[in-house]
Amino acid sequence: MTASSPDGEPTEPLPVVFDDLEYRAAVVDLLGAIAYGEISAFERLAEDGKLAPTLADKVEIGRMASLQFSRVDALLERIRLLGTDPFEAMAPFRDAIDLFHEHTAPADWYESLIKAFVGDGLADDFYREIAAFLDHDTRDLIIASVDDDAASAFVIDRVRAAIAADHRLGGRLALWGRRLMGEALTQAQRVAGERDALTALLAGGVDRPGLDLAAIGRMFARLTERHAERMAELGLSS
């Protein structure tokens, strides 16, 4: 099976795994979700720059926003290669991702920093977990799209300094971290309920390993543990 680019020219053949149209649909879904996630993260981070207390902080968060955006093109290109219009591929995930952001609009600069670090970290871990079940090319693309540790030192430094200066802030921000986790799970469950191909992907296929319920449980345990580690790095309980 070969792919076509939008102008109909033949391109390099896709791996045979994409002959399985259900697998192909699931990968398109996943890449669409990640791409729209990056676009929204870009928008929200750029918006959060308004909360920055100094111009230097604004530049740091602008850098994080631009980094998110810089990954979008490769994802859109790959979705096109799989034969789907990338804007159609992103459409099913807009509501869930927009609602996540609507329900987690940061009230101040520190909530914004924690959302950037903890919220994006959680989403990235989730995509990395799923990537482990995918073909080599898709896995590499996803891992390159979510590798995001450059900004961590900046966020950790700013949040720890603020908590040291005002201990009550730590309590409020710990609650904020829990709320981010809760909203992310709510929206992820909503998507899982609506996107059959994506759910089937996790369940596996005749020639593909999948996850049974126990394995899904272990996956969530790992996600929760890494969330707690990130909160601890910020000096917050989870």
Add this chain to the structure above:
Amino acid sequence: MTASSPDGEPTEPLPVVFDDLEYRAAVVDLLGAIAYGEISAFERLAEDGKLAPTLADKVEIGRMASLQFSRVDALLERIRLLGTDPFEAMAPFRDAIDLFHEHTAPADWYESLIKAFVGDGLADDFYREIAAFLDHDTRDLIIASVDDDAASAFVIDRVRAAIAADHRLGGRLALWGRRLMGEALTQAQRVAGERDALTALLAGGVDRPGLDLAAIGRMFARLTERHAERMAELGLSS
């Protein structure tokens, strides 16, 4: 004379022209103005993404925003090399640039596209004109920082299509282009009145060519002409 990096380690020597401290101050001013201009353009474009009628349009304007931001680091690095804190160097230009944006907040998607194309184009032309009077390294850096034609085709395409569909829009957008030009001149004059080193730069020095009044007049004639060309490309009178 050698420069020092922020941690005090010696770096490569600066060109001798920077022994002239007035010249150095003028270059720092100019790079500070350009850097803050790029940061603000990034913020405004990201914000204007909310006005985008489709997700594809939002991605295009996000790309323009990220491109603006991608040039900031090289400018900040150069200001540091010249011995000034880049955030101090940007500070004198924040009011003028913020006021420009406050006075030219786009009312809709098309005003936003025209501002991105015509407003940034005008600023870039102005910086290119000044760059012609500077040392080689600074000139190259400025030209690399303002080279911005990638987004033009997208803006021209969208604006021409919209005017074709609604002729009254052309009249309103032509007025908008004039307002952008007027606001840019107002703020540029304000900066020129406040920053002596920058003004002295244009006047030249013992070993540097400068601009007499007639030459400044010709420069403004060129800027106006290029503005009119850009408006014409959009199908608008200027």
